[in-house]
Amino acid sequence: MATSLARISRRGIAYALSSNLIRRSFAAEAVVLKTTEVPKPISEVTPSPDRVKWDYRGQRQIIPLGQWLPKVAVDAYVAPNVVLAGQVTVWDGSSVWNGAVLRGDLNKITLGFCSNVQERCVVHAAWSSPTGLPAETLIDRYVTVGAYSLLRSCTIEPECIIGQHSILMEGSLVETRSILEAGSVLPPGRRIPSGELWGGNPARFIRTLTNEETLEIPKLAVAINHLSGDYFSEYLPYSTVYLEVEKFKKSLGIAV
């Protein structure tokens, strides 16, 4: 009883302190929140008093690095949660779903026509690949990359399906019209021949695909393209958050 009371009062005090600090610092500067922190002497950690703990802008979707600016086609759907950094090109009709991170800071990442990178994927590219070929990540047209996949410096040829939670390591090549089962791990430099179904950790051959299954692959990509159209129309090209920001600033007495 006493401990919970102590905890509640501690929380109350902490809350009051932080909100006061926020008000004071917001009056001074609109963008950066300063919180005065007493540095606890734990080994070598020296925290900066200027570190922003909360930025009202959230995470930017498109992060240019130097001269590289991620390019998104006009009808491609990129969820607001996504982080595109560096040399990333998202071509027409493709979609990048929630929580994905496409980090083209070391090498190029291309997402081809009508392809989709589903939720929470991480697509990265290393500087060089063990195969000696260019280490850029190329996801060609009509490819479906399932949720939670990790792609690193791999090449995925047209019309493939990569199962959920799969891991494609550097230099791997998935040839056209093949399917990777969910949870498969492709070791560096692995090549999946055309028209086959592979799976497992490490990926092993399971069977060849029938012609009907092969025809289904681009249909899946197109279906997801239609789905992404619905999501795309939910977002206005300009958000209305600026009204909230202006209201917020006005309430704190900062010049808008």
Place this chain on the structure above:
Amino acid sequence: MGTLGRVIYTVGNWIRGSGQALDRVGSRLQGSPYFHEHISRHRTLMNVFDKSPLVDKDVFVAPSASVIGDVQIGKGSSIWYGVVLRGDVNNISVGTGTNIQDNSLVHVAKTNISGNVKPTIIGDNVTVGHSAVIHGCTVEDDSFVGMGATLLDGVVVEKHAMVAAGALVLQNTRIPSGEVWGGNPAKFMRKLTDEEIEYISKSAENYINLAHIHAAENTKSFDQIEVERALRKKYANKDEDYDSMLGIVRETPASLVLPDNVLPEKTSVRVPTTHY
């Protein structure tokens, strides 16, 4: 901005407001409720009760990451996009020069089936790959956790050890120094060569440099972003070599040039394994 400018600005505001009103009408006709957009309330560094994260000033914490609770992060480390370091029930300490790559999760256990609860300790110069899940483990200095690996409670990854990509390392496994463990469940795969051990340290160093760039980019203010966007647009058509045969000297603006230590070095040494 003069009176005319202010008038035009207000008219612009009215037009935007009516546009949004139209959108609201359309949404209501569609039957979907009007979605009210809020400012992002995502807190990068968040306290839980009285435990607050202690993050060194040199650390890059991506804005979409969440560092929650009792977490200490040493100098030069980087926490990449989408990472969750949840130190709510126990302590997490990340050393110096470590990088925890995108979408990873570091959590600690409060209770355990076996009963002994350990804080998560990640040493110096460790590379934790994309989407790794580290739960109540000790990862010692200069080791490498591959992408997509899942390290369950009580795992100890010794110095210079590597956990292969996609591995599932079961509870209380100890991964000895200089070895690669992988698979599901994780088993000994092979020993690391000296070159590979050296590359682990090199990769950590590369990430420190990369983190500086991302940190600089993510902390830019709105004005800076706009200025650079204009610069980039202007520079997109004609780069440095464009008119160089005419003798016209064009220089990339300094703010658009990436520092040299991030670009790949031209080495003639071919290493048989992957470069990070």
